[in-house]
Amino acid sequence: MIDDNAAVSVDALRKAFQVPVREAGVAAAIKSLVHREHREVVAVHEVTFSIAPGEIVGFLGPNGAGKTTTLKMLSGLLHPTAGAVRVLGHEPWRRERDYLRRMTLVMGNRNQLQWDLPALDSFELTRAIYRLPEALFIAQRDELVDLLELGSLVNKPVRNLSLGERMKAEIANSLLHRPEILFLDEPTLGLDVPMQRRIRSFLADYNLRHGASIMLTTHYMADVEALCERVIVIHHGSILFDGPLSVLAQQFAGHKTLVVTLDEPADLSRYGEVVESSPTRTTLRIARDQTAAVTARLLSEFSVRDLTVEDPPIDDVIELAFASGTPT
């Protein structure tokens, strides 16, 4: 069902590609020149979800899961094979100007700034393409330069910027027209940790200021933890999970990690699986439903100096999710 109030609404979306099939070897290569056989590869398989205005959603999945294909359908680059998509009330594949003016697509490893010129010159081009009135353009440009801490970097030729600086300039350029929805494909790819963090806080800020919806794919769990209350996990073209990040851990990781520091050394192996231990500090892996009971027993039976209960790292959770294929 298409929800007209949602920023993004996708119903039973499917994308299949026809790819040429060819066996190895010269004979097969010659044969394929004359007669090419095709095979259908389903990249996205009956995907349904919707995103509310102002929501930030992390779109996760291993390489080849169908993330980029889905983003391309949402941004109008790919025509769905079946199913329905509405973004801001538009059918993206029509690429109506009204729609394109309200969205943006940023691909982490693909640049659009002029390589030999300062980013400011590229901003002028963007201004002409989106026909931004001067006052709006200047306001938005200055705000972005400020929020992204670009400063005088916009006056330097792009080729002289570091990868992270260039990415910030790319993001600024992609947001000059103040889009209502952002599709970000690996926006922090290859950046160092402080730069990733800066981009993350910028995105959170932009979302707050302008109420824009953001859908991003990333391989960095820190991005997801910092930005996304909600994640959609896609695997082999199908949605494996859609919900809050905390629930993801509950569903896929049947255990928690308990780190306990005692006054006296002790063997805690009968309380759970010992992952790591030093004389007084032990890391235990325990079944999720046992957490409360084990914690209570430890506290009553030992002299506990410190005790923490943690969900397993999100990377592990995601890995477990992919491994299981279905929610446990």
Added chain:
Amino acid sequence: MSTADHRMLGGIRIAWLHLRVGVMNELQYRANFVIQLIQSLVAIGTGLVVLALIFDHTDQLDGWTRPELLVVMGVFTLVGGLIGFVIEPNMGRIMGDIERGTFDYVLTKPVDSQLLASLREFRIWRLTDAIVGLVVLVWGLSQLDATFGVPEVVWFVSTLSAGTVLIYCLWLVLTTGAFWVVRMDSVQELFTGLYRAGQYPVTVYPAWLRLMLTYLVPLGFAITVPSESLTGRMTIERLVVTLGFMVVAFAVTRWFWRRGTRHYSGASA
């Protein structure tokens, strides 16, 4: 103003800004200007030597006298310069963008994708060819007895523009093929090779080749026809055919581009 006018103006503005960017880019590489100038002079020098050799043996080539052939050579070099200035770099960029995946950025902009993709790259130094060509053209004209005035100039400019648009159309159609097969590297070499044939009026070639060089690879329209308009060979019929052919070719090219971009996004599958 109507919406269409607005879009048109917007398109011109975008092309103008890209030209500005192109100029700023190229001014950083002034050595390219010198190299380009040497290249242009060598090319035109070779052409002139060949012409001299021809006229050692004969007074005319299929009714074209020596100064008239100079005019043809001037137009040939001038059009070559225009191609190198705007057509070739943009077509190369489209292919590069398709290979790198950055063509996605062209399609997600709220402007006409064909216009944006066709007028993004400008190589100003290639205009040296255009200037050298113009000099040869004027030199050839100065040796002709014919008088000409405003009508000839108008005919010349309009047929030259139409011819250049025709070459753009052919090249864009070939480039658009990249939407289906991705790698179209050889298009440029193929075209450069064929283009050399335009150094002489297409009328000197056998009929089958003449037809090919007129309607398939529109060198006849781009070079011979503008030269004819300056050497008293132009007829109103020819002007109408040229402009008509341009309109049809442009419409076909536009249709093909739309099909190509639709195929790129998998809409036609």
